[in-house]
Amino acid sequence: GAGVSQSPRYKVAKRGQDVALRCDPISGHVSLFWYQQALGQGPEFLTYFQNEAQLDKSGLPSDRFFAERPEGSVSTLKIQRTQQEDSAVYLCASSRGTGQETQYFGPGTRLLVL
Amino acid sequence: QQPVQSPQAVILREGEDAVINCSSSKALYSVHWYRQKHGEAPVFLMILLKGGEQKGHEKISASFNEKKQQSSLYLTASQLSYSGTYFCGTEMTSGTYKYIFGTGTRLKVLA
Numbered sequence: 001g002a003g004v005s006q007s008p009r010y011k012v013a014k015r016g017q018d019v020a021l022r023c024d025p026i027s028g029h030v031s032l033f034w035y036q037q038a039l040g041q042g043p044e045f046l047t048y049f050q051n052e053a054q055l056d057k058s059g060l061p062s063d064r065f066f067a068e069r070p071e072g073s074v075s076t077l078k079i080q081r082t083q084q085e086d087s088a089v090y091l092c093a094s095s096r097g098t099g100q101e102t103q104y105f106g107p108g109t110r111l112l113v114l
Numbered sequence: 115q116q117p118v119q120s121p122q123a124v125i126l127r128e129g130e131d132a133v134i135n136c137s138s139s140k141a142l143y144s145v146h147w148y149r150q151k152h153g154e155a156p157v158f159l160m161i162l163l164k165g166g167e168q169k170g171h172e173k174i175s176a177s178f179n180e181k182k183q184q185s186s187l188y189l190t191a192s193q194l195s196y197s198g199t200y201f202c203g204t205e206m207t208s209g210t211y212k213y214i215f216g217t218g219t220r221l222k223v224l225a
Contacts, residue, residue, distance in 0.1 A: 004155075031211065042116075042201045042215030043156065056212055091155060100144040100163055100205060103213075105155035 002026075004106035006092050012112045013082045021077045021109045025094030032075050033103060034067055035091040043091055049075060050098055082113045115140065117204050117216040125222045126192050134219045136202030137184040145178050145185040146203035146213065149196075156201060159187075189221070197223045 005024045013019050025032050031050055035043035036059075045059040051072035060067070064083075069075040079086055089110050093103040117138040124132055136145065144163050148156035162178035162185060173193075178185045185204075189196055202216040 033211075033213075035215075040218075042218050043203075045212050045214065048211050050211075058212070098211070100146075100161060100211075102158045102161065103146070103203075104158070107155050 004092055004094055004104050006090075006106040006109050008109060009107060010110050010112075012114065015082060015084060015113055017082050017113075018078065018080045019082055019111065021079075021090050021111070023075045023077070023092030023094075023106060025073065025075070025092070026096075026104055027073075029094035029096050029104075030072075030098055031095040031101075031103075032069055033093040033095075034075070034077050035093065036061075037089045037091055037108070039088075046077070046090075079111075082111075084113050087111055087113045115206070116214060117202055119200070119202060119216040119219045121219060122217070123220040123222075125224065126196075127224055128194060129191050130223075132189045132192060132221065134187040134189070134200050134221070135184060136186070136204070136216045137182075138204055138206070140183065140206045142178070142180065142183055142185070142204050142206060144205040145176075147176055147185075147187050148201045148203060148215075149198045150201065151198040192221075192223045194223050194225060197221055 007022045034046040037043045048056040049069040064080045066078045089108040091108045092106045095101040147159040150156040173190045176187045200219045203213040
């Protein structure tokens with residue numbers, strides 16, 4: 001019933017800390033996307049899951065970024081040893097199938113690294 | 115590689131029309147259009163899958179010219195609720211599901 005949800009909505013981290021961002025997609029949605037959106041910019045693709053399989057992670061900026069979706073529903077984006085340049089809004093989106101379909105976006109997690 | 119949108123920003127009076135363009139230097143297989151209000155998530159408007167396809171949604175329609183590698187979004191008789199930033203999301207390689215978003219167009223509708 002409900003849309004895509006993300007938690008936390010806001011996160012302040014000290015440089016060097018690890019953070020975990022959670023995404024709850026719409027129930028039954030096969031595809032899940034993570035995007036990074038800097039202030040005033042469009043979303044930038046990070047990674048894509050089809051069920052539990054991570055089919056594309058070419059957008060992850062460095063090996064400090066890691067995403068998983070172990071049971072094909074909830075997904076977690078983990079950022080290790082956060083840096084100031086990681087500050088952004090992290091958006092999660094899901095779509096029902098695997099074709100070119102509507103992506104439903106969550107409200108995002110605003111990450112600020114001090 | 116990022117599609118370029120034009121104009122970058124536009125201000126309209128209620129009831130006026132606007133066209134937003136999305137141009138790519140690479141071949142496009144599909145184009146999505148989204149509207150994002152400040153501090154909110156992008157909201158899907160429509161998807162265009164075929165060259166030359168046109169779609170309409172209330173007073174918002176779009177076209178996709180595969181040969182020219184561009185798409186246009188048409189807003190007619192604009193309403194205050196149309197204000198926001200519009201992004202095109204493009205799939206440049208069929209079947210990858212990797213969408214590259216355009217540079218964005220800020221639209222402000224005044225009463």
